[in-house]
Amino acid sequence: MSLMPFVVALEPDDLTALNEVVKDGREAEEKCLDSMRETYGIRFLRGKALSQARAEIRKEFRRLRELGKLAGTRDLVLAREVRAELKRRGMDQEYDPIPAEDVATPGRRVGTGPRHYQRFGDEKTQLTGRMYVKLPGPLGEQLARGCYWTSAPAVTALWEWQTLWGDGPEVIFREAERRGAVTILDLWCAALAPRPTTADAILRKAQLQDQIVTTGDIIRAAVKRAIR
Numbered sequence: 001m002s003l004m005p006f007v008v009a010l011e012p013d014d015l016t017a018l019n020e021v022v023k024d025g026r027e028a029e030e031k032c033l034d035s036m037r038e039t040y041g042i043r044f045l046r047g048k049a050l051s052q053a054r055a056e057i058r059k060e061f062r063r064l065r066e067l068g069k070l071a072g073t074r075d076l077v078l079a080r081e082v083r084a085e086l087k088r089r090g091m092d093q094e095y096d097p098i099p100a101e102d103v104a105t106p107g108r109r110v111g112t113g114p115r116h117y118q119r120f121g122d123e124k125t126q127l128t129g130r131m132y133v134k135l136p137g138p139l140g141e142q143l144a145r146g147c148y149w150t151s152a153p154a155v156t157a158l159w160e161w162q163t164l165w166g167d168g169p170e171v172i173f174r175e176a177e178r179r180g181a182v183t184i185l186d187l188w189c190a191a192l193a194p195r196p197t198t199a200d201a202i203l204r205k206a207q208l209q210d211q212i213v214t215t216g217d218i219i220r221a222a223v224k225r226a227i228r
Contacts, residue, residue: 003136004137004140005132006133008130008133009130009131011129012129014224018131020227021077021227022071022072025072025073032070042057074133078133078223078226079136081222081226082218089218092142095149098144098145098148127220143215143219146213154212158208158209
């Protein structure tokens with residue numbers, strides 16, 4: 001089965017706790033294998049009978065993993081919890097493929113920048129850890145499609161908001177800092193940049209950003225499910 005990779009930012013403590021869950025899962029798998037070997041009497045078998053018993057054990061072991069009853073790797077733990085989180089959110093339904101032009105677009109989608117993860121002004125993000133995970137291809141595709149289409153209405157509305165109000169001074173400064181330095185021209189552009197004229201407009205943008213669901217959001221929620 002093909003695998004779909006994801007790199008996710010998360011809290012370091014959550015990653016540490018997840019590693020403990022995986023460790024416990026691996027120990028449970030070993031105990032299960034020992035029990036099955038004992039049941040089949042592996043130590044007393046030889047030749048073809050031994051090969052057949054081992055094949056049956058491998059088959060049962062795979063079945064239990066596929067059911068989510070055994071999960072001794074990070075990928076298995078998170079695959080189980082991602083499925084559960086998608087179901088909880090009603091995102092386990094059938095979705096159309098993501099449009100090719102959006103699949104090929106580099107960078108984050110609108111509304112998923114740093115502010116998407118900072119709910120309290122300029123508070124520093126707690127998502128300083130990084131985690132690599134591979135999900136089964138069909139599950140990874142379900143996750144990507146679900147996030148894309150769930151977020152699509154808010155993304156469209158955010159583009160309309162951006163067209164109305166432009167980047168604003170904050171974005172201009174951030175882009176300048178990314179280039180290495182804030183110039184006099186950047187200061188001038190920021191001073192002249194359009195600003196939302198009402199609190200309602202600012203609130204509307206925040207509400208739309210809250211409606212964006214990313215693959216990282218789902219996987220982080222899956223981590224929380226696994227460690228609670």
